Amino acid sequence: MGTEQAGTAENETITGSQEVRDEAVLVTVKGEVDVATAPRLRGWLEQAFAAKKASVVLDLTGVEFFGSVGLAILVEFHGRGELEGVELRTVAPARAVAGPLYLTTLDKVLKLYPDTAGALTAS
Incomplete structure (x- = not known):
């Protein structure tokens, strides 16, 4: 069962959903990841990590713009995941x-996948 969460501010152009699957949490993001929308991405990842x-x-896949703040969030949660x-x-x-x-x-640090199915079934 997934939960849909959309941006509500006038300038916010991001949506996300979260779905718990067996031993993984799937977070799907669409739109733009920039300074204005980054707090939403961080919040979705916080919730996903809280699922343990x-x-x-x-x-x-549905992201049309990915700014440097998005890169910083990926590095942050990669490190958190290792801990x-x-x-x-x-x-x-x-x-x-x-x-x-x-x-x-x-790409040398993060675990990247070309599709969701591959990422969900990777071991």
């Missing part, structure tokens, strides 16, 4: 997200 599952799958024993798996097939990840070489 083995992994959190962050599906960014708490939760693997953060990021689905980032779109250029809007994959481009910044590869440009900053975060």
Whole structure:
């Protein structure tokens, strides 16, 4: 069962949903990740980590813009996952997200997947 959470401010252009699956929490984000919307992304990840599952799958397939604040959040939760024993798996097939990840070489640090199915079934 998923929960849909949408931005409510006039300038907020992000939506997200969360679904608990076996040993993973799937967080799906659509829209733009920038300074204005980053608190929503951080909040969704906080909720996902609070579920205490083995992994959190962050599906960014529907993200059209991914600013540096998004990169910082990924690094933050990757580190938190290492401390708490939760693997953060990021689905980032779109250029809007994959481009910044590869440009900053975060692809060498983060667990990246081309699709949600692969991220959910990875071991």
